[in-house]
Amino acid sequence: MAEDSVFERATRFLSALRHCQILGLKLHSASREGLTVILPYSPQIVGNPLTGIIHGGALTSLMDTACGMSTLCVLPQFEVCPTLDLRIDYMHAAEPNKDVYGFAQCYRVTQDVIFSRGFAYQDDPEQPIAHVVGTFMRLGQHVRGIKRGGPLAAVDTP
Amino acid sequence: MTEITQEQLRHACERGDYALLLASIPYARLIGVECSRQGEELLFRLPANKDNIGNPLLPAIHGGVIAGFMELSAAVYLLIATHATGVPKIIDFSLDYLRAGQFRDTYARCQVWRQGRRVANVAITAWQDAEAQPIATARAHFKIQESSKTHCP
Numbered sequence: 001m002a003e004d005s006v007f008e009r010a011t012r013f014l015s016a017l018r019h020c021q022i023l024g025l026k027l028h029s030a031s032r033e034g035l036t037v038i039l040p041y042s043p044q045i046v047g048n049p050l051t052g053i054i055h056g057g058a059l060t061s062l063m064d065t066a067c068g069m070s071t072l073c074v075l076p077q078f079e080v081c082p083t084l085d086l087r088i089d090y091m092h093a094a095e096p097n098k099d100v101y102g103f104a105q106c107y108r109v110t111q112d113v114i115f116s117r118g119f120a121y122q123d124d125p126e127q128p129i130a131h132v133v134g135t136f137m138r139l140g141q142h143v144r145g146i147k148r149g150g151p152l153a154a155v156d157t158p
Numbered sequence: 159m160t161e162i163t164q165e166q167l168r169h170a171c172e173r174g175d176y177a178l179l180l181a182s183i184p185y186a187r188l189i190g191v192e193c194s195r196q197g198e199e200l201l202f203r204l205p206a207n208k209d210n211i212g213n214p215l216l217p218a219i220h221g222g223v224i225a226g227f228m229e230l231s232a233a234v235y236l237l238i239a240t241h242a243t244g245v246p247k248i249i250d251f252s253l254d255y256l257r258a259g260q261f262r263d264t265y266a267r268c269q270v271w272r273q274g275r276r277v278a279n280v281a282i283t284a285w286q287d288a289e290a291q292p293i294a295t296a297r298a299h300f301k302i303q304e305s306s307k308t309h310c311p
Contacts, residue, residue, distance in 0.1 A: 013183075018211045020222035046184040047230075048245050050164060055185035056248045057226015064222040065212075082213075083221045087252040 006030045010072050020065055023058060032073050034105030034118070037066045039098050052096035055102045059100065059120055059130060060088055066104035067116040067134040074106045074114070081114060081136040098122045100129065112138055167245070174238045176200065178183040183230070189223050191230055200238060202266040211261060217260035228253065228266055228282040228296045235268035236278055236300055246278065246300035253282075253296035262286055264293065278302050 007030040014027055014037070015150045016084055023045065028036040038110075039045075039062040047055025069081055071081045094100055103125070104118030119128035160284045170178045176193040180186045189210055192203045204210070204219075204227045212220025229251055264286050272279040282296040283289070 016214050017220065018209060018214060019223055020212070022209045043291045044184050044188045049182050049184065050167065050245070055183070055226065056229050056251065057185055057189070057222065059219060060225040060229065060251070063221025064220070064225065068221075080213075082258065083255050085252070086221070086225065087250065090248050093247070113193045 002072070006032065006035070006073055009078065010035055010069050010130040013069055013072060013078075014065070017065065018034055019061065023061060025062065025065060027078060028101060030069075030073065034070055034103060035066065035073055036101055036103045037062060039100040039102065041099055046096075049135065051093075053093045054096075054143065056088070059094065059102075060086070062100060062102040063104065063120055063130065063132040064087060064134065066102040066118055067132060070106050070116050070118070071114050071136055074109050077141050079116055079141055080139045082139070083136040084113070084137050086132065091128050094120075094129050101125075104132070104134075109138060110138075113141040114138060171237050172241055176234055176238055179194045179234055179237065186230055187224065189226060189230075191227060193231075193234065198234055199267065202227070202234075204264040204266070204269075206262045208261070213258075215263045216258055218220075219261065219264065221255060221259075224255070224264065224284060224294050225251070225253055225296070226258050227264065228284055228294065229298060231266040232268050232280040232282050232296075232298045233300065236270065236280060236302070239270060240273065240278070240302065244303035246302050249277065249299040249301055251296065253294055255294050257291070258294040259284075259293045260286060265289070273302070276301060 003153040010030045011027050024040045025037045028038045045054045045058035102120045106116045116131045120130045121128045190207050210219050210223040211217045266284045269281045278300045280298045283292045284294045287291045
């Protein structure tokens with residue numbers, strides 16, 4: 001699979017998620033080794049009005065999206081992969097008025113489950129704001145998701 | 159945007175004024191978190207909002223929104239329950255998604271399992287149809303400010 005096809009698939013996937021559009025999430029880079037999504041700073045995602053620091057929920061949305069999308073990097077074909085669980089460890093608060101980058105990769109793919117991990121940072125990837133691990137369920141290729149041109153079919157309940 | 163001062167925040171916490179608290183948090187307004195008191199309990203509500211949708215096919219609420227709703231509920235609960243003077247800082251957050259969050263109202267309830275001098279452990283349950291069938295459960299640790307004014311609920 002060519003790297004640009006991963007980028008293209010990830011961009012298409014991201015554009016279909018309404019809440020991600022509200023947050024203004026953008027794909028920064030994508031390859032078979034993982035991908036990076038940008039959460040632009042915006043006053044609407046502030047959690048502490050006294051400091052202007054963004055809320056952990058916006059960061060969680062960024063990292064849930066990045067981890068979920070990182071399954072696109074390792075699967076030969078698109079599969080719907082709902083989140084089983086997610087854990088976020090906050091290293092330090094994000095600085096106001098700066099975008100946040102969320103990197104995620106899959107480190108184990110089994111028949112039923114995909115294990116992914118990532119981190120969020122601002123200026124320096126060596127100084128992450130948060131570390132994340134997430135587990136995703138594979139629903140299989142028969143459960144179709146987003147195809148070019150829009151939704152194909154309803155998603156079965158696992 | 160409702161501007162809030164340190165002094166107003168302190169008063170809001172001391173009086174248990176969750177409405178003022180939620181109105182002052184931009185992220186709470188973005189996803190639309192509400193709160194009501196039920197006896198001694200606080201019930202949090204996230205009304206159905208198409209801007210919160212992640213999966214467009216089901217449609218389902220974005221997992222990150224459910225997480226944000228639960229984390230925010232836990233922080234506000236802690237502020238109200240402990241009469242804390244400062245905003246609790248999240249240390250870590252772990253959640254299990256049990257069912258898809260459908261495009262309808264979501265509710266959350268919190269419980270402080272342990273409050274030490276510096277750290278509090280809060281459990282959060284979120285549901286839609288029935289509380290006994292949660293769509294997600296979560297657990298958060300918060301760093302709370304050591305203060306003589308902080309006392310257990």
